[in-house]
Amino acid sequence: MTPAHQPQPVVIVGAGPAGASLAMLLAERGVPVTLVEAARDFQRQFRGEGLMPSGLAALEAMGCGPLLARLPQRPLSAWSFQLHGHELFRVEEPLEGDRACTLISQPALLDALLERASRASGFGWKPGVAVVDLIESGDRIAGVVLSDGSRLGASLVVATDGRSSLLRQRSGLELERRSSPIDLLWFRLPSHPRFEGDNVFTMLLGEDGSACSLFHGALPGELQLGWVLSGGERIERSPEAWGEAFAALAPAWLANHLRQVAPAISTPLKLSVQVGCCSRWHRPGLLLLGDAAHPMSPIRAQGINMALRDAIVATNHLLAPLLAGDATAIDSSLEQIEAERVPEIRRAQALQQQEARQAQLLRRSPLLRRALVQLAPLLGERIAHSWRQRQIPLRLGLAKIQLTV
């Protein structure tokens, strides 16, 4: 370990939103930080793009407002729920205040955070190399082993390596799973002029219980579509067969478009969704953050927002002990970070689960769906009001988070 009273070196593993933002905040405040990322760049095929007002506010608190304005992005204009090709209700964005849920290009955002971090003299960047193990010294974690065989010593290792975190497994910190994992297929397809002017997050539920959601992503001309996989469903289908499956759930104008663009539908990417929270987020010298500590469901775009909020809270607690070089104080601050973050994470996951249960109920009950289609003209507005009220806590965050250092 570096002698006490000197800033202590930190290794952050994984440059997703949690790792990249924490690295930037600590490095800018004088902490020597090395950020290790298994991928060579941020152009990976998939990372959710939806930022809620709570995540946009977190980026602004980090001083990223001007940078944010320059990134490829697209706000949502509304949310629409369609059953058997009929609109049950539509709710306009922004639901409250003046910030709409916004799709932001994640490679561009992560590049921008990294670019800012790189201006700090103590920042080191190691892309294209995976961490394969932890180094232990007595009862402390003292660094990491990289896939090229080299070793990096650190007074603190922060594991922000995502929902399948290797470091969580290596550390023995246990994940309590909240619900059974589901699989999603992710597609990209050419946009329709209607989405260009009116970017509605559209949820479609068909007569056979099939479900998908689609919206215009951050990049020009591209729709994104998430298909909920039922157990045993065949995924080896031609693009035309997928186009037909999507069209069967859609109103006529959208069904026509989906059939027309079918040859250009991308090969689907299978994404496993798991949800949970570790019963303990830390060991001496090691902290889990972001999805590594609490993998989030994609429902109502929470994970990036929570990851950014984790980074702010971690910076508040870690900065002083890291600068002072006090190992005991570093370890106590890990407890404080977990204690501050757990209530919001658990509440957000419970609200997401509530939404998931309602969707599941609708998917499984043709009777309920038919009744809702019949009653939509009478009850649509009431259902929309109740949905809207349920969303507000998920958009604004469930705790007061401020960057105080």
Ligand SMILES: Cc1cc2nc3c(=O)[nH]c(=O)nc-3n(C[C@H](O)[C@H](O)[C@H](O)COP(=O)(O)OP(=O)(O)OC[C@H]3O[C@@H](n4cnc5c(N)ncnc54)[C@H](O)[C@@H]3O)c2cc1C
């Ligand atoms: C289908 C789906 C859609 C989603 N959509 C949204 C959305 O629209 N909005 C939203 O807010 N959230 C969404 N989420 C959740 C969101 O993606 C995550 O919660 C968020 O990315 C977590 O950020 P993170 O920084 O903790 O981890 P990640 O973003 O997963 O980043 C982890 C990083 O660690 C790197 N890594 C992994 N292992 C190693 C290793 N051994 N060594 C070095 N590097 C490593 C990975 O390459 C990766 O870059 C979605 C999730 C899913 C599954």
